[in-house]
Amino acid sequence: MTSTSTSTVPEAIILVGGQGSRLRPLTLTTPKPMLPCAGVPFLTHQFLRLSEVGVKHVVLATSYRSEVFAAYYGDGGSLGLAIDYVTEVEPLGTGGGIRNVADRLTGGPDAPVIVLNGDVLSGHDLNAQLEVHREMAAAVTLHLVGVEDPRAFGCVPTDGDGRVTAFLEKTPTPVTDQINAGCYVFRRGVIDAIRAGVPVSVERDTFPGLLAADAVVQGYRQDAYWLDVGTPAAFVRGSADLVRGVLASPAVARPGESLVGGDALVAEDAVLSGGTTVGRGCVIGSGAVVEGSVLFDDVWIAAGATVTGSVIGTGARVGERSALRNVVLGDHSLVGADNELAEGARVWSSAVLPDATIRFSPGD
Ligand code: GTP
Numbered sequence: 001m002t003s004t005s006t007s008t009v010p011e012a013i014i015l016v017g018g019q020g021s022r023l024r025p026l027t028l029t030t031p032k033p034m035l036p037c038a039g040v041p042f043l044t045h046q047f048l049r050l051s052e053v054g055v056k057h058v059v060l061a062t063s064y065r066s067e068v069f070a071a072y073y074g075d076g077g078s079l080g081l082a083i084d085y086v087t088e089v090e091p092l093g094t095g096g097g098i099r100n101v102a103d104r105l106t107g108g109p110d111a112p113v114i115v116l117n118g119d120v121l122s123g124h125d126l127n128a129q130l131e132v133h134r135e136m137a138a139a140v141t142l143h144l145v146g147v148e149d150p151r152a153f154g155c156v157p158t159d160g161d162g163r164v165t166a167f168l169e170k171t172p173t174p175v176t177d178q179i180n181a182g183c184y185v186f187r188r189g190v191i192d193a194i195r196a197g198v199p200v201s202v203e204r205d206t207f208p209g210l211l212a213a214d215a216v217v218q219g220y221r222q223d224a225y226w227l228d229v230g231t232p233a234a235f236v237r238g239s240a241d242l243v244r245g246v247l248a249s250p251a252v253a254r255p256g257e258s259l260v261g262g263d264a265l266v267a268e269d270a271v272l273s274g275g276t277t278v279g280r281g282c283v284i285g286s287g288a289v290v291e292g293s294v295l296f297d298d299v300w301i302a303a304g305a306t307v308t309g310s311v312i313g314t315g316a317r318v319g320e321r322s323a324l325r326n327v328v329l330g331d332h333s334l335v336g337a338d339n340e341l342a343e344g345a346r347v348w349s350s351a352v353l354p355d356a357t358i359r360f361s362p363g364d
Pocket of ligand 1: 015017018019020023032061062063088091092093094097098117118230
């Protein structure tokens with residue numbers, strides 16, 4: 001069935017092929033969309049969000065560490081979805097990645113296809129975006145979000161009807177606070193028309209090309225919750241917001257100050273707060289304080305340690321009384337006792353930082 005009918009159930013593509021370099025070393029083994037966020041892989045929140053608007057078929061555009069996705073989600077049946085996987089041997093960029101999965105789509109040329117960046121948390125109304133797309137008979141409809149400091153992004157001005165007039169590079173004097181939020185509705189035929197087999201960027205090539213051809217590139221502005229979780233600080237914030245219910249996700253049944261995974265052992269006098277997630281099999285010692293942090297599985301935090309705003313990789317250990325603020329510990333790393341790690345520090349996977357305790361022998 002080809003259609004512009006409102007009854008068409010949209011299909012979706014999620015772009016998950018990036019290297020996630022800003023989240024290294026965590027992304028050396030696990031692609032960014034598979035990092036645990038509020039108790040489940042980040043991508044699960046996006047699958048559930050797509051389910052909520054009736055999507056049944058999702059194609060994952062993978063490249064980096066592609067095998068990890070299928071191993072976890074299989075055919076998607078456990079989420080009530082049919083998931084297809086396509087792997088780029090050489091990364092094709094955002095537009096190239098979308099084009100590369102076109103033959104897995106089943107809708108006709110006018111059918112709407114939702115495309116999500118695999119690293120964005122958004123609370124905007126996807127149904128309303130689809131509705132605007134249909135009403136305007138757009139080639140593509142972009143979610144636009146207003147940000148406080150648009151100088152850090154390229155901006156996307158629109159006219160009085162919400163039609164996009166330009167895609168502007170970063171500048172110290174942006175003409176609007178609107179930026180591309182990384183959630184699109186494409187007319188399927190527009191995807192088919194992207195050049196195949198070569199790297200293409202939607203932001204730099206596809207969208208400007210559509211504007212030049214006078215196609216309807218529609219903006220859907222909604223200033224809902226929006227966060228690109230590409231950096232460690234944003235990743236912990238996104239996870240904490242999901243845990244506390246600042247952004248609702250069907251994957252978080254009971255929002256609260258913390259989320260503790262199965263088999264974790266948390267000392268009675270340890271304090272977990274600020275939307276902290278404690279993964280399965282973790283051990284949190286007496287008097288430890290963990291605030292606004294994400295602990296993957298099998299992490300040990302020893303007695304008296306404090307961990308704030310940090311991401312702690314699988315199997316990592318933090319020694320007694322150590323204090324960590326806004327840091328990333330790679331999988332299976334070890335920070336000995338009495339260390340202090342601050343703002344932006346990254347400990348590589350399996351690295352060992354010895355105890356920092358100064359010991360004096362009798363007679364010194
Ligand atoms: P950084 O390396 O930290 O910048 O992260 P990233 O690699 O994820 O890049 P970026 O945040 O710009 O990517 C935005 C979205 O597009 C993410 O969901 C990526 O997974 C995805 N993406 C980026 N490049 C490609 C690509 O070449 N192919 C595919 N399929 N997806 C991509």
